[in-house]
Amino acid sequence: MKTSLKLIATLPALLLLASCSGTNSPEKTDAAPQADSNTNKAQSSEVMRIAAAANLAGVLPAVIDAYQSEEAHNPDAVSTPKPKIEVTYASSGKLFAQINSGAPYDLFLSADQDFPAKYAQQQAAANVTVQPPFTYARGQLALYSSNQDISTIKTLDTASLQQLFITQPNQSKTPIKITLANPELAPYGASAKAFLQQQGIYDSLNGNKTIIQAENIGQAFQYAHTASTDYGFVALSQLISAKVSPSNYLILQPGSYPAILQDGIVVSDSAAAIDFSHYLQSKPAQKLFADAGYLPVKADHAASDSAK
Numbered sequence: 001m002k003t004s005l006k007l008i009a010t011l012p013a014l015l016l017l018a019s020c021s022g023t024n025s026p027e028k029t030d031a032a033p034q035a036d037s038n039t040n041k042a043q044s045s046e047v048m049r050i051a052a053a054a055n056l057a058g059v060l061p062a063v064i065d066a067y068q069s070e071e072a073h074n075p076d077a078v079s080t081p082k083p084k085i086e087v088t089y090a091s092s093g094k095l096f097a098q099i100n101s102g103a104p105y106d107l108f109l110s111a112d113q114d115f116p117a118k119y120a121q122q123q124a125a126a127n128v129t130v131q132p133p134f135t136y137a138r139g140q141l142a143l144y145s146s147n148q149d150i151s152t153i154k155t156l157d158t159a160s161l162q163q164l165f166i167t168q169p170n171q172s173k174t175p176i177k178i179t180l181a182n183p184e185l186a187p188y189g190a191s192a193k194a195f196l197q198q199q200g201i202y203d204s205l206n207g208n209k210t211i212i213q214a215e216n217i218g219q220a221f222q223y224a225h226t227a228s229t230d231y232g233f234v235a236l237s238q239l240i241s242a243k244v245s246p247s248n249y250l251i252l253q254p255g256s257y258p259a260i261l262q263d264g265i266v267v268s269d270s271a272a273a274i275d276f277s278h279y280l281q282s283k284p285a286q287k288l289f290a291d292a293g294y295l296p297v298k299a300d301h302a303a304s305d306s307a308k
Contacts, residue, residue, distance in 0.1 A: 046083040048272045049104060051095040053111035053262065054181075054218035055139060055188060058241030059292035060087060060109070066288060067279050083272040091216035093185030099267055106273040109264040109280075111139065111217070112187035116265035131266040136280040138295040139260035140236040141191055144224045144249040151247040156256070158199045164231070165205060177229040178205065179212040181220045187260055188217040192233035195257040236293035254295065261297070 052060055068082050088095070092110040099105055099119065110116050116133035123130045143156060153160050165176055181189030196202035205211050212229050214220035217238070224232025225242065239249050264280065266273045279285055281297075290296055 046081075046270070046272055048083040048085050048106045048270060048276065050085060050087045050107045050109060050273075050276075051099060051103070051105040051267075052087050052089050052109040053092045053095070054089045054186070054216040055111055055235040055237060056109060057089045057218060058237050059289060059294070062292070063280065063285050063288050066284060067276060070279070070284075083270075085276075089218065091182065091185040092187060093182075094216070104268075106266065106268040106270040107264060107277060108267050109136065109262070110187070111260065111262050112190075113261050113263040114187075116263040119265055119267065131274060131277070133263045133265045134277060134281060135261055135263050135297050136277075136285075137262040137289045138297050139188060139262055140254065140293055140295060141188065141195065141252040141257055141260070142234055142236045142239055142249045143252065144221075144232045144234050144239060144244065145230060146225050146227050146244075146248060148230070149247045150250055153250060156250055156252060158201065161196075161199055161201055165201065165210065176210055176231070177212050178210055178231045178233070179214050179220045179223040179229040180233040181214050181217045183213075186214075186216050186220075187262075188233070188235055189214070189220070191257040191260050195233075195252060198256065240293040 050060075064085050064087070068085075070082075088105075090098075092112055092115050095105075095108060096110070096115040096119065099108060100122075108116060108119065113133065113135070120130055120133055143150070150164070153164070165178065180192040183190040183193040193202060196205065202211075212223060214223055217235050220232050221234045221238045221242075223229045224234060225244075234249075236249075236251055264277055266277055286296060
């Protein structure tokens with residue numbers, strides 16, 4: 001993306017970036033850890049701006065930290081200055097809309113494959129050459145209750161879900177509430193909806209106003225974690241990051257819902273963004289994702305470790 005020389009052209013995009021960066025929500029902007037003044041790491045004056053899906057809030061800071069300090073373990077990278085990094089977290093659909101409206105991001109990390117693919121298609125139609133989308137993680141869904149032990153349930157099938165969501169609440173005469181992220185904007189919400197539809201209970205739950213729709217997966221986790229809802233379909237990575245007891249959540253079988261393959265795409269001419277996109281697919285970064293609750297993906301740029 002080229003920044004216009006005219007202030008009147010840049011002001012809307014800058015205001016848009018500022019408006020999507022809060023301080024107390026999943027849609028916040030976090031600066032990456034700064035270089036230690038006692039090291040000999042070269043520091044770049046460049047700022048790389050990342051638009052990241054809300055589910056990444058628990059793992060991306062650690063990945064950025066590892067990337068920034070990589071040269072301490074890789075002598076070949078000492079002469080390569082690392083950029084300052086700013087991150088905005090939101091639903092993938094919201095970030096995609098911001099990018100299309102001119103928000104000055106350099107890298108878009110979506111929670112699905114569709115939005116990066118759409119961006120690439122749009123640029124191709126405009127005869128603009130861009131880096132191809134890349135897969136950096138595969139997310140996992142979990143059913144979470146902050147105030148109930150659900151570890152006795154061995155399998156999440158139609159019968160067990162009926163017991164949790166329909167039969168049990170009717171017996172107690174207490175309306176139950178379940179949250180999931182907006183399926184239109186958040187891939188985790190779309191997969192949760194597809195899972196409930198496959199079990200044949202989505203329509204009844206939605207018709208009874210049992211489902212509380214959150215704007216993104218970060219808000220869905222907040223609703224469930226604060227017991228504003230009885231249950232929440234959230235990302236396993238969020239539960240691991242918050243150190244939630246395993247007795248309070250059940251991991252959905254990966255084959256029981258559409259795979260949450262998460263793609264990214266470079267949306268500017270930033271060399272730093274290209275470099276970081278390669279790092280996301282490297283073995284060190286993939287280990288961080290796996291430790292955080294993501295399923296492994298094949299690194300397309302495994303050789304990039306030695307190329308830095």
